[in-house]
Amino acid sequence: MQDQVDALEALGVRAAFLNSTQDPDARRLVEQQLLAGELDLLYLAPERLKLESSLSLLDRAPIALFAIDEAHCVSQWGHDFRPDYLGLSVLHERWPAVPRIALTATATAATRREIVERLQLGEARQFVSSFDRPNIQYRIEPKNQPLQQLLQLIRTEHPGDAGIVYCLSRASVEKTADALVAEGIPALPYHAGLDAAVRARNQARFLREDGVVMVATIAFGMGIDKPDVRFVAHLDLPKSVEGYYQETGRAGRDGLPSTAWLAYGLQDVVQQRRMINESEGDATFKRRAAQHLDAMLALCETVECRRVQLLNYFGQSSAPCGNCDTCLAPPEAWDGTVPAQKLLSTIVRLQRERNQRFGAGHLIDILLGRETERIRQQRHDELRTYGIGAELSEQEWRGVVRQLLAQGLLAVNSDGYGTLVITDASAAVLDGSRTVKLRREPERAVKKAKRTAGAELPETAQPLFERLRAWRAEVAREQGVPAYIVFGDATLRGIALTEPATLEQLATVSGVGEKKLEAYGEAVLAVVAESVPAA
Known part of the structure; x- marks a missing residue:
């Protein structure tokens, strides 16, 4: 919440949040701003709606809209069901005149039907845009020596890039993070068993520093909006296509080339089947879990385009993408x-x-x-x-x-x-x-291009891009915010390519709005002037 609020404030939006990390004085200030109509957007976790103090506050506030994010969490058909989301029924029961909108990036038709039913959105219109993420290259390969395979991915394709590595267990998270650090890669662990302060500190480092790799269970990720994550790697088989697609979608949010890589082996299948058999869920739960796993296995074993199969799972038809492993090196x-x-x-x-x-x-x-x-x-x-x-x-x-x-x-x-x-x-x-x-499996490996943020820039633009990144890192440290809140990589690429000499020219670069132009414009032009020879 803090980072999303920081990003909105940088764009001139009056945003705030209420959660348990704040002290009473900070919460009181936000409540006063809300009641005075001084906020455009307030973030709340669903759990806070259990508190009578939160309900009373919203009763007194001028609310224009309830926006329910990550709405798939309300669905027991979905991949990330959270019971607290069921409590969101209080929104239409207590404030029936306030409009509601539910949003999610990954929901099948069955999940969407359950969202509509549980949130009482039967009369609402549904807007379903494309599920495609064309900048992400999907690759699934046999698990042989997973740590060595992961190191190969990072060193040859993503040196110095931010990434997320997902593991199934807490023990494997810590073991993998330690192994990466031993190999000179800045990596941090994240799982529910860590002390809350350690988790918060590691998450802050991942968001605020360049080139950090987060090794995590699926406890990490919801609400993470870091746009320059260049790769998401899975060292264990995800339990569902929805969960897999949600997690891979944390790569390349800035639209630049990124990689979704999964190592998958026989033991993964045996382990997942055994976990379903031994779970305490009823027959219906086990049947649904098996259906999710079957769909994930079908994706792993397909000889067709991965993206075609992924999109088809969400009800979207498409043609072979030419940017996944089965397209680039078709298996036999x-x-x-x-x-x-x-x-x-x-x-x-x-x-x-x-x-x-x-x-x-x-x-x-x-x-x-x-x-x-x-x-x-x-x-x-x-x-x-x-x-x-x-x-x-x-x-x-x-x-x-x-x-x-x-x-x-x-x-x-x-x-x-x-x-x-x-x-x-x-x-x-x-x-x-x-x-x-x-x-x-094809004998020849998939042709792997370097997929770093500046990889596709002309060689002449690379020095300016790196100087802009260094300037951005310094500004972000001074302000105590993630680097992407200053400018995203895509914006820095645009500046490096156009080499603006005036504020008017800089304003034409995507991602440079009025507020950022005012805050950073002169400093950016100074970096460009130092790097670009005078005509």
Whole structure:
């Protein structure tokens, strides 16, 4: 809230917020401004509507509109359900004459229907714009050595850039942040288990400093509006397409080239399936969670354009984008029926002949004919399928298992150990009546251009762009605000390209409004004059 208010005030909007971080004097001042009609916009968290003092304050205030942001949080179909959002029904019950608007960046048709129902917006018009984020390059690659893969991404494509790395657990957040710092990359952890003061300090550094990488659970992100995040990386499989798209949308908000990168492996699928099986939710909850996961797996395993599939999930049709990994290096679809039969047959034989179940690693050892201690003890070298899978490598077999899980031809047993079992659909594969198409990763890597903020600037404009960034950082430090509140990268690029010599010329650059022209115009012209040789 603080940073959004700072950004609005920099544009001349009279904005404020009320939340638990303020002391009583600060809250009292904001309340006085609200009642005196001195504010254009007031931010409140939904939780504050539980307080009678907040309700009484709003009763006395001249309110023109209630705007409900992140409205998907009201939907149990959505990816980020928050019970406090259900309390927003008080808005139409207590103030029926005040107009209401609900906004969200990622909502399927089912989520939108629930927003309308729960917020009593049945008579409201719906405006659905494009879900496309064309400046973001979507890439999903097999998880091999995820930390090394992440370091490769940062060092070759985003050196010095701000980024967000999402991990599933608090432990992996801290481990990844420590590893990045050890490699010389400024990284900070963020998760709900950290002390509130530490979280606040880390978030402030991420927003206010250039080039910081935040490693976080999904506890981080809601309301983050830092426009110059150049990459969002996922080291673990997200639980839903909606959640994934919401998180990747934190990259490239300034419209400049950015990357959404995900490392995805067999263990991710097993872990997510097991978490659903072991959850305390009822059958309906588990069914919905499985549907969300199935859609996410379909996105990971597609041989078609990622963006086409993403947009189709939200009900929007599109043509191949030419800016995702499957467009830039199309994967090959291959007939995996025989390998699938070999794997499924191994599972069936172990179950029927030995009453045993095992995880993917041991099954692959059997197929590859390995002589491990476990195989010797269990006498699995006597199975008819022992050693019949030598035509594929271990990594290729892991891909087969992963894709059979994604297609519902394998399942994770509910025993809590991650063992694998066949499904009803497996029978058609075993009897040969169903073929299995699998995705083979392309041997050539996706062509990766440097995607830093100034990467596409002409070489002659780069020095001025960097001097403007240095000037901006100094001003932001002096004012105690994030750098983007002074000017965003896109605006600095515009200045570097046009090299304005007068305030009139500077005013034509996108992002330089009247208030910022007055506050920073002369200083910017001085930086340009120092960098550009006189004609």
